[in-house]
Amino acid sequence: xxxxxxxxxxxxxxxxxxxxxxxxxAHLKNLSQTGAFLEVSQGDYVPQKGDLLNMTVQLDSVRRTxxxxxxxxxxxxxxxxxxxxxKDQVLERMMAKAVSF
Numbered sequence: 438x439x440x441x442x443x444x445x446x447x448x449x450x451x452x453x454x455x456x457x458x459x460x461x462x463a464h465l466k467n468l469s470q471t472g473a474f475l476e477v478s479q480g481d482y483v484p485q486k487g488d489l490l491n492m493t494v495q496l497d498s499v500r501r502t503x504x505x506x507x508x509x510x511x512x513x514x515x516x517x518x519x520x521x522x523x524k525d526q527v528l529e530r531m532m533a534k535a536v537s538f
Contacts, residue, residue, distance in 0.1 A: 441469035450462070450463045450465055450493065451463075451492070452484070454490045464476050474516065474517070474518050486511055486512055487508070489522075492504070506522050507519040507520060
């Protein structure tokens with residue numbers, strides 16, 4: 438499995454977990470083309486492996502906002518690794534999870 442080059446970052450992200458109410462605040466620790474590592478700093482839920490989420494990052498330095506869909510691939514304590522997915526895949530993956538219950 439090929440890993441993408443990671444870049445250290447200190448951006449703040451807002452996270453909405455599909456199926457859970459509310460917004461979490463997390464700090465991005467590193468970022469790659471395919472995913473990110475972040476730590477939840479505010480909120481009442483820590484996303485678990487398999488959770489689907491919507492992440493918004495405000496890049497003040499370039500006056501841009503990035504919004505991406507992602508799936509949690511691992512979590513430990515307040516830290517989690519996510520892989521970015523195409524927004525079109527969110528519904529498909531949610532349906533697959535519902536069928537497996």
